[in-house]
Amino acid sequence: MPTPPSKQPKAAVTRNRILETAAALFWRRSFHSVAMDELAQAAEVNKATIYRYFPDKASIAVAVARLNGEHIEAGVFAPAFANHTEPDARLRAIYGSMLANLRSIYTQDEDTYGCPLAGLTLELGREMPELRRETAAIFAKIEQRLQQLAEDALARGAVSGWTSPALGRLLMQILHGAFVSSRLAATPGPFVDAANASLALIGSAYRHDHLPGENQ
Incomplete structure:
Protein backbone atom coordinates (compact mmCIF):
# COMPACT_ATOMS: atom_id res chain seq x y z
CA MET A 1 0.00 0.00 0.00
CA PRO A 55 17.61 15.96 -15.34
CA ASP A 56 15.42 17.25 -18.18
CA LYS A 57 11.86 17.59 -19.38
CA ALA A 58 12.00 14.29 -21.28
CA SER A 59 12.66 12.39 -18.05
CA ILE A 60 9.54 14.01 -16.58
CA ALA A 61 7.49 12.67 -19.50
CA VAL A 62 8.71 9.12 -18.89
CA ALA A 63 8.03 9.42 -15.16
CA VAL A 64 4.55 10.83 -15.88
CA ALA A 65 3.78 7.84 -18.10
CA ARG A 66 4.89 5.49 -15.33
CA LEU A 67 2.78 7.40 -12.80
CA ASN A 68 -0.28 7.23 -15.05
CA GLY A 69 0.23 3.48 -15.41
CA GLU A 70 0.36 3.10 -11.63
CA HIS A 71 -2.84 5.12 -11.24
CA ILE A 72 -4.65 3.02 -13.85
CA GLU A 73 -3.65 -0.24 -12.21
CA ALA A 74 -4.23 0.85 -8.61
CA GLY A 75 -7.36 2.90 -9.26
CA VAL A 76 -9.15 0.89 -11.95
CA PHE A 77 -7.97 -2.65 -12.65
CA ALA A 78 -6.79 -3.85 -9.24
CA PRO A 79 -10.08 -2.92 -7.48
CA ALA A 80 -12.18 -4.40 -10.29
CA PHE A 81 -10.41 -7.73 -10.00
CA ALA A 82 -10.21 -7.70 -6.21
CA ASN A 83 -13.87 -6.82 -5.66
CA HIS A 84 -15.49 -8.96 -8.36
CA THR A 85 -15.11 -12.51 -9.63
CA GLU A 86 -17.43 -12.61 -12.64
CA PRO A 87 -15.90 -11.30 -15.88
CA ASP A 88 -18.85 -9.08 -16.77
CA ALA A 89 -18.87 -7.55 -13.29
CA ARG A 90 -15.17 -6.82 -13.61
CA LEU A 91 -15.61 -5.21 -17.01
CA ARG A 92 -18.57 -3.18 -15.72
CA ALA A 93 -16.40 -1.94 -12.86
CA ILE A 94 -13.46 -1.10 -15.15
CA TYR A 95 -15.56 0.97 -17.51
CA GLY A 96 -17.64 2.37 -14.67
CA SER A 97 -14.57 3.73 -12.91
CA MET A 98 -13.16 5.27 -16.07
CA LEU A 99 -16.55 6.68 -17.07
CA ALA A 100 -17.04 8.31 -13.67
CA ASN A 101 -13.69 10.05 -14.03
CA LEU A 102 -14.47 11.09 -17.60
CA ARG A 103 -17.83 12.52 -16.57
CA SER A 104 -16.27 14.41 -13.69
CA ILE A 105 -13.79 16.04 -16.05
CA TYR A 106 -16.53 16.79 -18.57
CA THR A 107 -18.65 18.46 -15.88
CA GLN A 108 -15.69 20.61 -14.90
CA ASP A 109 -14.23 21.46 -18.32
CA GLU A 110 -17.01 20.64 -20.82
CA ASP A 111 -14.45 18.55 -22.68
CA THR A 112 -12.72 15.21 -22.56
CA TYR A 113 -9.01 14.64 -23.03
CA GLY A 114 -8.61 11.06 -24.16
CA CYS A 115 -6.12 8.59 -22.73
CA PRO A 116 -3.23 10.40 -21.02
CA LEU A 117 -0.80 7.62 -21.88
CA ALA A 118 -1.75 7.41 -25.54
CA GLY A 119 -1.84 11.18 -25.95
CA LEU A 120 1.64 11.65 -24.54
CA THR A 121 3.07 8.80 -26.60
CA LEU A 122 1.45 9.93 -29.84
CA GLU A 123 3.03 13.33 -29.31
CA LEU A 124 6.50 12.14 -28.27
CA GLY A 125 6.92 8.50 -29.26
CA ARG A 126 9.13 9.09 -32.27
CA GLU A 127 11.52 11.39 -30.46
CA MET A 128 11.48 9.54 -27.13
CA PRO A 129 11.87 5.77 -27.61
CA GLU A 130 12.10 5.28 -23.85
CA LEU A 131 8.64 6.78 -23.44
CA ARG A 132 7.28 4.51 -26.16
CA ARG A 133 8.75 1.46 -24.40
CA GLU A 134 7.34 2.54 -21.05
CA THR A 135 3.86 3.03 -22.47
CA ALA A 136 4.02 -0.25 -24.41
CA ALA A 137 4.84 -2.09 -21.18
CA ILE A 138 1.90 -0.46 -19.39
CA PHE A 139 -0.51 -1.28 -22.21
CA ALA A 140 0.77 -4.86 -22.25
CA LYS A 141 -0.15 -5.21 -18.56
CA ILE A 142 -3.62 -3.80 -19.22
CA GLU A 143 -4.09 -6.22 -22.10
CA GLN A 144 -3.05 -9.09 -19.81
CA ARG A 145 -5.83 -8.05 -17.44
CA LEU A 146 -8.34 -8.00 -20.30
CA GLN A 147 -7.05 -11.34 -21.57
CA GLN A 148 -7.61 -12.85 -18.13
CA LEU A 149 -11.13 -11.43 -18.17
CA ALA A 150 -11.68 -12.93 -21.64
CA GLU A 151 -10.36 -16.30 -20.51
CA ASP A 152 -12.82 -16.30 -17.60
CA ALA A 153 -15.72 -15.37 -19.90
CA LEU A 154 -14.83 -18.20 -22.27
CA ALA A 155 -14.47 -20.68 -19.41
CA ARG A 156 -17.93 -19.77 -18.09
CA GLY A 157 -19.48 -20.22 -21.54
CA ALA A 158 -20.59 -16.59 -21.72
CA VAL A 159 -18.93 -16.24 -25.11
CA SER A 160 -17.52 -18.64 -27.68
CA GLY A 161 -15.64 -18.66 -30.97
CA TRP A 162 -12.61 -16.80 -29.65
CA THR A 163 -9.26 -17.54 -28.10
CA SER A 164 -8.57 -15.55 -24.95
CA PRO A 165 -5.56 -13.71 -26.51
CA ALA A 166 -7.65 -12.65 -29.52
CA LEU A 167 -10.60 -11.56 -27.40
CA GLY A 168 -8.30 -9.74 -24.99
CA ARG A 169 -6.69 -7.86 -27.88
CA LEU A 170 -10.09 -6.87 -29.23
CA LEU A 171 -11.21 -5.61 -25.82
CA MET A 172 -8.00 -3.59 -25.68
CA GLN A 173 -8.63 -2.06 -29.10
CA ILE A 174 -12.18 -1.13 -28.13
CA LEU A 175 -10.82 0.58 -25.02
CA HIS A 176 -8.33 2.55 -27.13
CA GLY A 177 -11.11 3.51 -29.52
CA ALA A 178 -13.35 4.55 -26.63
CA PHE A 179 -10.88 7.20 -25.54
CA VAL A 180 -10.21 8.42 -29.08
CA SER A 181 -13.89 8.68 -30.02
CA SER A 182 -14.77 10.42 -26.78
CA ARG A 183 -11.91 12.87 -27.25
CA LEU A 184 -12.98 13.70 -30.79
CA ALA A 185 -16.60 14.17 -29.77
CA ALA A 186 -15.64 16.09 -26.60
CA THR A 187 -18.32 14.16 -24.71
CA PRO A 188 -18.42 10.90 -22.72
CA GLY A 189 -21.13 9.47 -24.99
CA PRO A 190 -18.88 7.43 -27.32
CA PHE A 191 -17.13 5.99 -24.25
CA VAL A 192 -20.50 4.70 -23.01
CA ASP A 193 -21.10 3.09 -26.41
CA ALA A 194 -17.69 1.39 -26.32
CA ALA A 195 -18.32 0.14 -22.79
CA ASN A 196 -21.58 -1.42 -23.88
CA ALA A 197 -19.99 -2.94 -26.98
CA SER A 198 -17.34 -4.61 -24.82
CA LEU A 199 -19.94 -5.93 -22.41
CA ALA A 200 -22.00 -7.35 -25.28
CA LEU A 201 -18.88 -8.95 -26.71
CA ILE A 202 -18.36 -11.04 -23.57
CA GLY A 203 -22.04 -11.99 -23.36
CA SER A 204 -23.16 -9.53 -20.70
CA ALA A 205 -26.69 -8.11 -20.79
CA TYR A 206 -25.69 -5.13 -18.64
CA ARG A 207 -25.52 -1.71 -20.28
CA HIS A 208 -24.21 1.62 -19.01
CA ASP A 209 -26.78 4.38 -19.52
CA HIS A 210 -26.18 7.66 -21.31
CA LEU A 211 -26.69 10.73 -19.18
CA PRO A 212 -28.69 13.70 -20.52
CA GLY A 213 -26.62 15.78 -22.89
CA GLU A 214 -24.21 13.01 -23.83
CA ASN A 215 -23.88 12.19 -27.50
CA GLN A 216 -25.97 9.09 -28.33
Missing part, protein backbone atom coordinates in the same frame (compact mmCIF):
# COMPACT_ATOMS: atom_id res chain seq x y z
CA PRO A 2 1.36 3.48 -0.89
CA THR A 3 2.63 5.56 1.99
CA PRO A 4 0.23 8.42 2.80
CA PRO A 5 1.63 11.79 1.68
CA SER A 6 1.77 13.06 5.28
CA LYS A 7 4.09 10.18 6.21
CA GLN A 8 6.30 10.38 3.14
CA PRO A 9 9.68 12.12 3.29
CA LYS A 10 9.48 15.73 2.14
CA ALA A 11 11.55 14.97 -0.98
CA ALA A 12 9.12 12.25 -2.05
CA VAL A 13 6.13 14.54 -1.50
CA THR A 14 7.75 17.28 -3.58
CA ARG A 15 8.70 14.93 -6.38
CA ASN A 16 5.20 13.47 -6.47
CA ARG A 17 3.62 16.94 -6.57
CA ILE A 18 5.79 17.86 -9.55
CA LEU A 19 4.78 14.67 -11.36
CA GLU A 20 1.07 14.98 -10.60
CA THR A 21 1.13 18.58 -11.79
CA ALA A 22 3.02 17.68 -14.96
CA ALA A 23 0.64 14.79 -15.65
CA ALA A 24 -2.38 17.10 -15.47
CA LEU A 25 -0.80 19.81 -17.63
CA PHE A 26 0.53 17.41 -20.28
CA TRP A 27 -2.85 15.71 -20.48
CA ARG A 28 -4.99 18.80 -20.81
CA ARG A 29 -2.59 20.75 -22.99
CA SER A 30 0.38 18.91 -24.45
CA PHE A 31 3.97 18.21 -23.52
CA HIS A 32 5.44 20.79 -25.86
CA SER A 33 3.05 23.58 -24.88
CA VAL A 34 3.99 23.42 -21.18
CA ALA A 35 7.13 25.39 -20.31
CA MET A 36 9.27 24.43 -17.34
CA ASP A 37 8.61 27.83 -15.74
CA GLU A 38 4.88 27.17 -15.98
CA LEU A 39 5.28 23.71 -14.48
CA ALA A 40 7.31 25.12 -11.61
CA GLN A 41 4.70 27.78 -10.89
CA ALA A 42 1.81 25.30 -11.02
CA ALA A 43 3.64 22.84 -8.75
CA GLU A 44 4.58 25.67 -6.37
CA VAL A 45 8.30 25.00 -6.56
CA ASN A 46 11.16 26.82 -8.25
CA LYS A 47 12.63 25.51 -11.47
CA ALA A 48 15.86 24.51 -9.74
CA THR A 49 13.86 22.17 -7.52
CA ILE A 50 12.45 20.39 -10.57
CA TYR A 51 15.94 19.83 -11.95
CA ARG A 52 16.99 18.42 -8.59
CA TYR A 53 14.64 15.50 -9.25
CA PHE A 54 14.63 15.31 -13.04
